[in-house]
Amino acid sequence: MPTSIDVVFTPDLLPFSDLTGKTVVVTDILRATTTITLAVANGATAITPVLTPEDAFRLAADQPNTLIGGERGGVKVDGFDLGNSPREYTQAVVSDRQIVLTTTNGTRTLQACRAAERILVGSFLNLRATVDQLAQVEGELVIACSGREGGFCTEDTVFAGACVAALEETQLTDAAETAKLLYQTHRDDLLGMLKNCYHGRSLARIGLGEDLEFCAQVDLVDVAPHLIDGRITA
Amino acid sequence: MPTSIDVVFTPDLLPFSDLTGKTVVVTDILRATTTITLAVANGATAITPVLTPEDAFRLAADQPNTLIGGERGGVKVDGFDLGNSPREYTQAVVSDRQIVLTTTNGTRTLQACRAAERILVGSFLNLRATVDQLAQVEGELVIACSGREGGFCTEDTVFAGACVAALEETQLTDAAETAKLLYQTHRDDLLGMLKNCYHGRSLARIGLGEDLEFCAQVDLVDVAPHLIDGRITA
Structure with a gap:
């Protein structure tokens, strides 16, 4: 069990946390880490998060069997193979392929965590698999x-x-206590929460409301993807 | 009534908010804005927040009838007249005096809000007086x-x-919704909340537990201090 849990609300605050030697779980429910979780579960061999569309084109050009995915303003970037909707990352599309991914928020967070000892990628789709890994952590945990x-x-x-909430009897920061309260408030209606939150309303407005239903699914898959040396794998 | 309310959780995130033309309420319950509220209510003519103890000594040297207050590590700085405990700022001590104040967090937030059109200073001590002012705001509000x-x-x-919670039917950001939930959870035991939170436990540990009881008092005073041109006055 972790000795303590902190929750950092945005990647812009990560520079204030010393991640050295710690385990970090990165999440971006709408939609990057939901998409990554599903892509890994559906057989993608690796997902490489990059910061810009230019980086994505450059990296993919050097690699065979590679798809480029991601969004800006919520929609697929011109010239990309895939957007950032998890519904696009089916087994037929991603199995045995590499993916280079760039999104507005999630890939920034993955980059900002590089100092951590171990980096997991979590979403509601793999909540149980993530928690099973976290229960074995013996040092400090940052979400x-x-x-x-x-x-x-x-x-x-x-x-x-x-x-x-799933990791009991651990020392919690104020932010972790608040996150727990927020989960207890919304646990029985995750889809309603996604429909009401700022980002969910934005996605619905641009015709991506179906993604909310997809992202609200708990324990759809049983993978705990890790980011190692810049690549996310099972 | 404000058209929208956002809550920014730390001054480090203020650079991402365009405060131009907006009303901002600055708060640092433990203890800077509680202390400021009380000092103003007890007749201090003005409070000037500065970033460093060096700035405080320099500024006070030029001004007659001025006390220097504040803390580092929670305790009074060597050579200061007062620490950052509101209990020190009695009418006998502060009436008709100016105060130069520097604290670890609160004075940083006051500095970071300078772009705002109007800056109020709030605490539980003047909650009702603050809300009465905010109810008259017609543009965007940031706390x-x-x-x-x-x-x-x-x-x-x-x-x-x-x-x-006191400003109904206003558009709320995700952060404002979360703040409201947190208040609804703790409203019936503000002192218990202060005793359990990270900062409250730190203060109790260095012998300042009585400050928590002081800071938990709601509507003790009826002032709505404003920061104008670097000085806080009634």
């Missing part, structure tokens, strides 16, 4: 939310709280 | 919490939530 640029978001914090 | 360096704190967010 890194992606938020929206410079701001707090509800949905990532609810996921963080779900992890906190 | 700026001081947190601890780079991190979220419960007590400031509960105060922010108390303001949000």
